[in-house]
Amino acid sequence: DFGERKGQAERMLGLMDVFLKNDPISLQKDILHHVEYTVARSRFSFDDFEAYQALAHSVRDRLIERWHDTLIHFKKEDPKRVYFLSLEFLMGRSLSNIVINLGIRDQFADALSQLGFDFEVLAEQEGDACLGNGGLARLSACQMDSLATLDYPAVGYGLRYQYGLFRQVIVDGFQHEQPDYWLNFGNPWEIERVHITYPVKFYGTVTDEFLNGEKCKVWVPGEMVEAVAYDNPIPGYGTRNTINLRLWAAKPSDQNDMESFNTGDYVDAVVNRQRAESISSILYPDDRSYQGKELRLKQQYFFVSASVQDIFRRFKDTHKKFDEFPEKVALQLNDTHPSLAIAEVMRVLLDEEHLSWHRAWDIICKIFSFTTHTVSPEGLEKIPVDLLGNLLPRHLQIIYDINFNFVEELKKMIGLDYDRLTRMSIVEEGAVKNIRMANLSVICSHTVNGVSRLHSELLRTKLFKDFYDLWPHKFQYKTNGVTQRRWIVVSNPSLCALISKWLGTEAWIRDIDLLIGLRDYATNAELHQEWKMVKKVNKIRLAEYIEAMSGLKVSLDAMFDVQTKRIHEYKRQLLNILGIIHRYDCIKNMDKNDRKKVVPRVCIIGGKAAPGYEIAKKIIKLCHVVAERINNDKDIGDLLKLVFIPDYNVSVAEMVIPGADLSQHLSTAGHEASGTGSMKFLMNGCLLLATADGSTIEMVEEIGQDNMFLFGAKAHEVVALRKKGPTLKVPLQFSRVVRMIRDGHFGFEDYFKSLCDKIEGTSDYFLLGADFMSYLEAQAAADKAFVDEERWTKMSILSAAGSGRFSSDRTIQEYAENTWDIQPCRCPF
Ligand code: RUG
Missing domain, CATH: 3.40.50.2000 (Glycogen Phosphorylase B;)
Known part of the structure; x- marks a missing residue:
């Protein structure tokens, strides 16, 4: 019976090609085959979405081949x-990531263009x-x-x-x-x-x-x-x-x-x-x-x-x-x-x-x-x-038994220290008994x-x-780390090509340590030109998205300053918004000459608030009312714009991150376990303005304090600052911007009252007031660096060059x- 099955398997193999082929004609045939037989549309009439479906199925066939081979190999070994x-x-x-990892992106792009379709347009069809x-x-x-x-x-x-x-x-x-x-x-x-x-x-x-x-x-x-x-x-x-x-x-x-x-x-x-x-x-x-x-x-x-x-x-x-x-x-x-x-x-x-x-x-x-x-x-x-x-x-029952054995062992080791035994027990006693x-x-x-x-x-x-x-x-x-395949190769193809050109190899896509080689060219004028060009292309893409989404036209000469992540008090989007109000207020009070020195900014904020998280939702609303005021103030023009990007998700991130000049990571020190968004920005040559929290501390070691804008209390200082309670001094500038919100400069003063209450006096748990001056100083330092194009570009190159440690390849190897x-x-x- 085995002999018969073996014979059948050989016959089946003979009927099929060993592997699907990746030449343009084979790919086109496959795509059209899927249009007709999988999507069930006529091969003479199908739209972009149907073309995407057929394309995805053609890619999936190739994926399945390798997947089967891998599963069989694992089984054997x-x-x-x-x-x-x-x-x-x-x-x-998934589409772009998969074709890049399979090494067949260009072949598919060629095949599609011969059928009259653009790969990128079809990739956009995917949810x-x-x-x-x-x-x-x-x-x-x-x-x-x-x-x-x-x-x-x-x-x-x-x-x-x-x-x-x-x-x-x-x-x-x-x-x-x-x-x-x-x-x-x-x-x-x-x-x-x-x-x-x-x-x-x-x-x-x-x-x-x-x-x-x-x-x-x-x-x-x-x-x-x-x-x-x-x-x-x-x-x-x-x-x-x-x-x-x-x-x-x-x-x-x-x-x-x-x-x-x-x-x-x-x-x-x-x-x-x-x-x-x-x-x-x-x-x-x-x-x-x-x-x-x-x-x-x-x-x-x-x-x-x-x-x-x-x-x-x-x-x-x-x-x-x-x-x-x-x-x-x-x-x-x-x-x-x-x-x-x-x-x-x-x-x-x-x-x-x-x-x-x-x-x-x-x-x-x-x-x-x-x-x-x-x-x-x-x-x-x-x-x-x-x-x-x-x-x-x-x-x-099993958890109770594990706990019983553990506590018995623990008693032998630490004696009858009941406080400690209680803390370490899996079972938490109390009005409601819990399993920890x-x-x-x-x-x-x-x-x-x-x-x-x-x-x-x-x-x-x-x-x-x-x-x-x-x-x-x-x-x-x-x-933590992030994958350079998704966060450079897929999302920033121009930067990917530039890095490969200057390193003389694509090997960094698998071996991220090679990225450090960019340091050798950090002051190279030719690389500077090309680097700036890449950033510009990505800023144009982002500016077009902003315009399509909100109707707002933004200047490409402005610094694109981005904070995108889940909205949370500890991530301090509110600190960013207060900083923007302060900037707006300063510009309003400047004379013409001083205004000439202002570095134009496009401030971009994005992220979702958990549905039941009222304060986070108020932060989103505040961002919108402040944006409405600033963006419609003719007196301000291109000097300052504020945009909220709705429905921030992975594919929006793929477009926003490459277009950012500066990104903000403002968590109160000691509250962000790691942070991974910062790693994606860093890989894309975006400068960081950040607190010494989570993985940022390790980033400073890799790229140097001079190449980023650090601010705020350190984790060990946070506890001491909180202890100060009502005696903790906050700067006048801080009180002034909070007062502007309270006084209804942006409307909705009743709605924002609880938000303001949360950040004033002893309620300011996340220390916005205490960190405000230091934050403004870091922002001023970023402005100063931005006007010095050569310095900024060098910092940007060094940021990307030093990002290798934050690849998930390194993390996984360690695990x-x-x-x-x-x-x-x-x-x-
Ligand atoms: O908040 C953390 C981030 O700091 C971290 O970078 C990320 C990945 O490790 O995980 C986030 N996180 C934490 N997500 N859920 C939790 C709650 O357990």
């Missing part, structure tokens, strides 16, 4: 794999996949790109939300949220795997039963849902390796419904089916505050359970002994969101594989590693015991890391001090070597 568990992946658009909130989610996407490029055997697991992050619509300056049904027009990049499904159980009871004379726990669930796999191949650059991002969608389980259908309760049964689907229907739009919602908990367990079943299935395909599990499996927890995986793996080992507690616990301690992205204790996830016990009764997911993650992981050096220091000295004192060897830091202990597994060409 059976290396240790890392399983990257993340509740969020912010992929944005963004926004299955995440912000930094954490985009980081996951960058890390997948690096894992594939560096040939690591990795699988990403997440949720296939039907509704991604809400669309931000601005009406009269107020944010409104609209649902993002991103799957409306289909998604050519995913492959539905109807045969890869797993049952996921919820609720019910746990009973004691005897199996072969041994007492064991049996969980009888109250509800069952089916998890269906959707695979998203992620190609590496300069390699055939194409790894898998497997996202789970919830489907009703037939087993669940049989009862209701049989009892004739047909309508209820259908409604129940819809309830099952709701598990993967929506992304929670706030990544920083955890609300103990049942649906969110269900999402977490749903994706964890399906992923763990998948991982066990793969392991058991080729292995019999569970002691080999840690040699083949590394499980990475991206924040605490997937940390139920710990209890789930334990449950499977104990209740399904019938390992002893001792053996199961030994495996747990070897396979999990945990990255936290949080800075403040309030940001740490807690799950009410009642909620967890109701939804996942067996998991709660961060404590669970730290206790059960062999490695815990922060996402910048400063962040790790804060973890060691504050957030997880008790744990660090106990297990210093567990704690590491892995400074692979120091955390996961995995080796590259390169698929032969």
Whole structure:
């Protein structure tokens, strides 16, 4: 029978071309084939969107070839794999990234132009996949790109939300949220795997039963849902390796419904089916505050359970002994969101594989590693015991058992220090009893890391001090990084070509350390000319976007000054707006001569506020009323403009970042775990105006303090400043601009009262007043540098040249070597 199957396989191979061809005629034939047979349009009449669909399917065919080869290669080699568990992946658009990584962009562009289409125009047809909130989610996407490029055997697991992050619509300056049904027009990049499904159980009871004379726990669930796999191949650059991002969608389980259908309760049964689907229907739009919602908990367990079943299935395909599990499996927890995986793996080992507690616990301690992205204790996830016990009764028992053993061990080590025991316990006692997911993650992981050096220091000295004192060897830091493939090659093709020309190679696209070579030409006049030209091209693109979006014409001679990120008090968009009001006020009070010295600015702010975050929404409104006033003041002209870019997402970022001269990263020191937007700006030769927070501190080391504009209190000073309370002095300039808002210079004074109250006196938790003068000085320094074109261009070149350390390739390599202990597994060409 094997001989027959082999014969069949050979016959099938003979029928197919070995690989799809990439010459212009083959590509055109493929595209037209997909127009006719996939999109089902006539090849003589199809529009740009249909052409995009056909193009995407032609690209997908090529992607699938490599993906299959990689999966077969991994199966054959059976290396240790890392399983990257993340509740969020912010992929944005895929087409351009994929063709660049596959090395077939130019071939497709040529083929399309012969068919009368422009590649870039078609690429614009694609919608963004926004299955995440912000930094954490985009980081996951960058890390997948690096894992594939560096040939690591990795699988990403997440949720296939039907509704991604809400669309931000601005009406009269107020944010409104609209649902993002991103799957409306289909998604050519995913492959539905109807045969890869797993049952996921919820609720019910746990009973004691005897199996072969041994007492064991049996969980009888109250509800069952089916998890269906959707695979998203992620190609590496300069390699055939194409790894898998497997996202789970919830489907009703037939087993669940049989009862209701049989009892004739047909309508209820259908409604129940819809309830099952709701598990993967929506992304929670706030990544920083955890609300103990049942649906969110269900999402977490749903994706964890399906992923763990998948991982066990793969392991058991080729292995019999569970002691080999840690040699083949590394499980990475991206924040605490997937940390139920710990209890789930334990449950499977104990209740399904019938390992002893001792053996199961030994495996747990070897396979999990945990990255936290949080800075403040309030940001740490807690799950009410009642909620967890109701939804996942067996998991709660296991967590209690882990905690019992831990606390007993701890007592032996530290004695009866009850304060410390209470702090370190997984269970938080109180009016509402909670499970502390961060404590669970730290206790059960062999490695815990922060996402910048400063962040790790804060973890060691504050957030997880008790744990660090106990297990210093567990704690590491892995400074975040972003992929240069997306953030230079895709988003800034002119800069990409320029860098390759001056370095004499494209090798930096895989080996980012080569970027440092640009330093040799930092004062080269010819490079300066070309560098400025590239920036100009990108500024034109951004200016056209601004005009199309808002009708506002902006001057290309002005400094494009950008702050784009989620709107949050600690990120201090308000400091930026107050600075703009101050600038406006100063210009208004200048005579003609002084005005000639003003450096014209186009201030650009963009970002979404979480729907329930009132203060953040007020900041957006304030930005709009200030913009309205300034932009319509004829007396100001081109000296100052303020633009709010709505619905900031990955593809908007790809256009905004290359066009920025200056970018602002204003978080109160000690509040931004890392920050990754700054890395993208840096790679694009944009100068930074920033506080000494998160990864910025490491940027200063790479590019030098002279090449950026630093300001504000340092992390260790922030605590002391807060302690000063009412005696803390704020500058007159600060009080004046806040008064302007209070007095209704921009209207809506009643609406903005609570906003002003939040930043005056002892309420100014994020220290806008204390940092204001230093901020204005940094802004003045930026103005001074900007008028000296040669100096600015040199700083810009040095920024890009020094950005290599902030590539996710470096981050991933560090994880692979120091955390996961995995080796590259390169698929032969
Ligand atoms: O706020 C952090 C950023 O500082 C960081 O750069 C990013 C990636 O590590 O993660 C962000 N973050 C934090 N996203 N969600 C959280 C809350 O856990």
